[in-house]
Amino acid sequence: MEEALLRIREVSKHFGGVYAVNEVNLDIREGGIWGLVGPNGSGKTTLFNTILGLYKPDHGAIYFNGKCISNLAPHDIYGEGVVNAFQLPRLFNRMNVLDNMLVAARGHQGDKCLHSLFWRKSWQKQEEGLIEEALDILRLVDLEKWAFSLAGELSGGQRKLLEVGRGLMAKPRLLLLDEPAAGINPVLGKSMFQKLKDFSCNGITFFIVEHRLEILFEFANWVYVMDRGRMVAQGEPHDVVDAPAFYEAYLGEG
Amino acid sequence: MLLYGLDFLVFVGIFGIVALSLNLEFGFAGLANFGKVAFFLVGAYTYAVLSQIGVPFYLCLITAAVIAAAFGFVISLPALRLRADYLAISVLAFGEILRLLIKAEHGIAGGVWGITVSPAISLAGVSYRVDLLVNIGLVYFCLLICFIVAQLLANSPYGRVMRAIREDEVAAEALGKDRAKYKAQIFMIGSAMAGLAGGLYAQYLQFIDPYMFMPMITFTVWMMVILGGPANNWGALLGAGLVEFFDRGANLAKDYLVLPVDPSNLQYILFGALIILVLFYRPQGLLKESPIKTKALELVRYGRGVVNNKPGK
Numbered sequence: 350m351e352e353a354l355l356r357i358r359e360v361s362k363h364f365g366g367v368y369a370v371n372e373v374n375l376d377i378r379e380g381g382i383w384g385l386v387g388p389n390g391s392g393k394t395t396l397f398n399t400i401l402g403l404y405k406p407d408h409g410a411i412y413f414n415g416k417c418i419s420n421l422a423p424h425d426i427y428g429e430g431v432v433n434a435f436q437l438p439r440l441f442n443r444m445n446v447l448d449n450m451l452v453a454a455r456g457h458q459g460d461k462c463l464h465s466l467f468w469r470k471s472w473q474k475q476e477e478g479l480i481e482e483a484l485d486i487l488r489l490v491d492l493e494k495w496a497f498s499l500a501g502e503l504s505g506g507q508r509k510l511l512e513v514g515r516g517l518m519a520k521p522r523l524l525l526l527d528e529p530a531a532g533i534n535p536v537l538g539k540s541m542f543q544k545l546k547d548f549s550c551n552g553i554t555f556f557i558v559e560h561r562l563e564i565l566f567e568f569a570n571w572v573y574v575m576d577r578g579r580m581v582a583q584g585e586p587h588d589v590v591d592a593p594a595f596y597e598a599y600l601g602e603g
Numbered sequence: 604m605l606l607y608g609l610d611f612l613v614f615v616g617i618f619g620i621v622a623l624s625l626n627l628e629f630g631f632a633g634l635a636n637f638g639k640v641a642f643f644l645v646g647a648y649t650y651a652v653l654s655q656i657g658v659p660f661y662l663c664l665i666t667a668a669v670i671a672a673a674f675g676f677v678i679s680l681p682a683l684r685l686r687a688d689y690l691a692i693s694v695l696a697f698g699e700i701l702r703l704l705i706k707a708e709h710g711i712a713g714g715v716w717g718i719t720v721s722p723a724i725s726l727a728g729v730s731y732r733v734d735l736l737v738n739i740g741l742v743y744f745c746l747l748i749c750f751i752v753a754q755l756l757a758n759s760p761y762g763r764v765m766r767a768i769r770e771d772e773v774a775a776e777a778l779g780k781d782r783a784k785y786k787a788q789i790f791m792i793g794s795a796m797a798g799l800a801g802g803l804y805a806q807y808l809q810f811i812d813p814y815m816f817m818p819m820i821t822f823t824v825w826m827m828v829i830l831g832g833p834a835n836n837w838g839a840l841l842g843a844g845l846v847e848f849f850d851r852g853a854n855l856a857k858d859y860l861v862l863p864v865d866p867s868n869l870q871y872i873l874f875g876a877l878i879i880l881v882l883f884y885r886p887q888g889l890l891k892e893s894p895i896k897t898k899a900l901e902l903v904r905y906g907r908g909v910v911n912n913k914p915g916k
């Protein structure tokens with residue numbers, strides 16, 4: 350069998366007495382859109398934060414591309430190619446939209462102190478290319494007109510869009526999206542998924558938490574279901590909707 | 604009067620450098636360095652000790668900057684892992700510890716008695732006025748270098764990362780920026796500038812003692828940055844000029860004023876009032892944050908006109 354891109358083994362994370370993530374196992378193979386659903390508070394965001402290295406798992410291990418990443422710092426995990434778009438956008442508010450995008454750019458020479466001072470030529474050219482890329486992505490998420498507005502002045506939905514755009518700008522191998530369509534108008538939400546699908550053909554694998562199941566299930570290749578910290582079901586979307594565990598997660602109180 | 608004016612210019616230049624360095628740390632990167640005076644002190648004493656053993660002035664200045672940067676690095680190791688408010692307190696304490704150490708130890712550069720410092724450039728047989736002019740030249744040359752460095756850093760991808768760390772360090776970290784490394788670098792650059800200014804200060808006054816490095820210096824520099832406008836290098840310079848001006852003004856005025864309070868505290872009262880006014884009516888400072896400018900950005904923004912450059916509302 351093909352080596353999984355992301356492999357999560359027996360990962361647990363608890364806060365005090367709350368097991369937010371409880372012995373979760375999961376495999377994501379390269380390519381396509383992978384979904385993660387579950388009721389509020391079922392541990393989806395916590396699982397994402399654990400993958401990102403923002404939380405250290407209390408137990409278990411996470412492998413990316415065959416390498417154990419659960420002990421790496423978040424910036425090294427970005428280096429491996431895992432990037433996240435936060436559920437509550439964490440934008441750089443007093444910077445404009447374009448600068449927000451450019452921060453995410455991978456391997457910008459000018460990010461280094463000495464380069465920024467003494468080798469300005471070396472990154473000026475690179476920056477031109479990066480700006481083109483950033484503007485392309487901004488066009489995709491309908492934010493091109495706002496490129497030079499402060500991120501702090503965007504509306505709630507636009508903030509979400511920028512958060513997703515910034516994730517794409519980072520050119521990850523695996524992009525985690527935490528409710529990308531929340532607060533986005535339904536038409537744009539759907540067309541955004543359509544565009545993500547196109548990206549997934551270009552080497553980005555998506556792992557998406559989404560409460561708007563109808564959109565997610567239309568585009569996802571495989572869906573995981575979490576309930577109270579546990580992974581309770583998985584399968585192709587049309588199989589998952591028929592799984593008893595899926596209903597129990599959303600409806601059952603038992 | 605002319606001499607007084609020239610002396611004022613030297614002070615503005617020296618504190619302009621310190622204000623630039625705090626602006627880099629706090630204005631751009633959000634690091635609340637409440638121990639600025641510590642690095643100023645390190646620079647001043649490094650200069651004093653070296654010049655006493657006959658090291659030429661430029662080497663003294665460079666070493667002052669390097670040693671201050673080294674102190675900045677050492678302090679940054681534990682401090683930058685702390686939350687912002689703990690960082691502020693620990694650096695503040697560091698400055699006081701250094702000062703008290705020198706005060707208590709007569710072995711260190713004269714201890715409480717202070718130490719005389721030879722001027723950087725002393726031309727034989729010229730008037731005090733010419734000496735002052737030479738000093739202004741030296742100080743403003745250093746200021747220019749610091750300003751250029753600060754501007755280059757601010758208007759580069761590095762400056763973008765600094766601001767990102769200020770805005771949301773967790774997000775910056777998740778986007779691949781090693782925040783501990785960046786903070787340590789910025790702390791070192793800022794401390795080097797403060798150390799350089801300390802060296803200039805020592806050689807200009809030709810005498811230093813521990814009482815000249817009270818925490819009040821730190822707060823004066825903070826006032827410069829807050830008044831002038833954080834994250835704007837011109838603002839830091841403007842703030843340095845204004846605060847120094849108020850300081851001098853209050854010093855002169857108090858001889859002529861009849862006040863119900865001890866007039867020697869007039870500056871502090873004025874400064875306090877000034878800070879409150881600024882924070883109430885213009886919290887962003889007199890000059891607002893300057894956006895990042897790089898050649899490529901300018902090209903997109905003004906060169907092709909494909910995008911609307913007005914803030915979208």
Ligand SMILES: Nc1ncnc2c1ncn2[C@@H]1O[C@H](COP(=O)(O)OP(=O)(O)OP(=O)(O)O)[C@@H](O)[C@H]1O
Binds near residue numbers: 367390391392396436
């Ligand atoms: N930092 C934290 N400290 C304490 N408890 C936390 C923390 N983060 C999450 N939790 C708890 O962990 C559980 C899972 O939270 P999480 O945010 O992962 O849920 P979620 O599935 O993302 O929910 P939603 O769909 O509402 O976003 C919740 O019970 C929450 O209260």
Ligand SMILES: [Mg+2]
Binds near residue numbers: 394
């Ligand atoms: Mg969540």
